[in-house]
Amino acid sequence: MMAGRTLNKLTAVQVARLKEPGRHSDGGGLYLYVDSAEKRRWIFLYGKSGKRVELGLGSARDLSLAHARTEAARLREVIALGGDPKAERARHKELPTxxxxxxxxxxxxxxxxxxxxxxxxxxxxxxxxxxxxxxxxxxxxxx
Incomplete structure (x- = not known):
């Protein structure tokens, strides 16, 4: 039996204080990416056809940890149902005015x-x- 992956590793305080450049995992494919200029954004990483796909969720300034987790959970559900989050996002953009x-x-x-x-x-x-x-x-x- 495989051990479950840990979710919700970060706290809101940690997110606010993180300055070290790199990817900081919250678990379940959700990462806070801090670049060298200390700009911070949420990304979701998942695998498709043996390749890693990175999907941007938005700036950490505009998207709270709670909202990023909600979006990551929705994307994990899409994957669990056999879908591709990136393709779904593209389909979503094609909605009419x-x-x-x-x-x-x-x-x-x-x-x-x-x-x-x-x-x-x-x-x-x-x-x-x-x-x-x-x-x-x-x-x-x-x-």
């Missing part, structure tokens, strides 16, 4: 609207009033 979805919705619903005024109201709302969010990917829009 709000504007594209809004335009597709208008075209799909136009035949069911009873009059042209109703159609014009929808177009006005989704093109003019929603202009600030039209360029955003749908997964980036929140309340």
């Amino acid at each position: 709000f504007g594209k979805c809004a335009d597709d919705y208008i075209e799909a619903m136009k035949p069911s609207w009873r009059n042209s005024k109703h159609a014009h109201q929808w177009v006005m709302t989704l093109k003019t009033y929603a202009e600030p969010i039209r360029a955003k990917r749908v997964d980036a829009i929140t309340t």
Whole structure:
């Protein structure tokens, strides 16, 4: 029987104080990488087809230890289900913008609207009033 790998090796205090350049393991593929200029970022390392793949998660300034652990757990789950985290991230980037979805919705619903005024109201709302969010990917829009 193989011993389980240790998770959560680092503490928030250690993360805040680490200055030594290099990779500092939190376990489960999650690392805090400190470069020579003391810039710090979270990375996730995993193996695919016999090669090591490094996936950046974000700056340690912007991403807390807790959030980095949550993201690493999600990536480990993707791997456990036979997926590739890097490929999933690329697929995620291909999501449509709000504007594209809004335009597709208008075209799909136009035949069911009873009059042209109703159609014009929808177009006005989704093109003019929603202009600030039209360029955003749908997964980036929140309340």
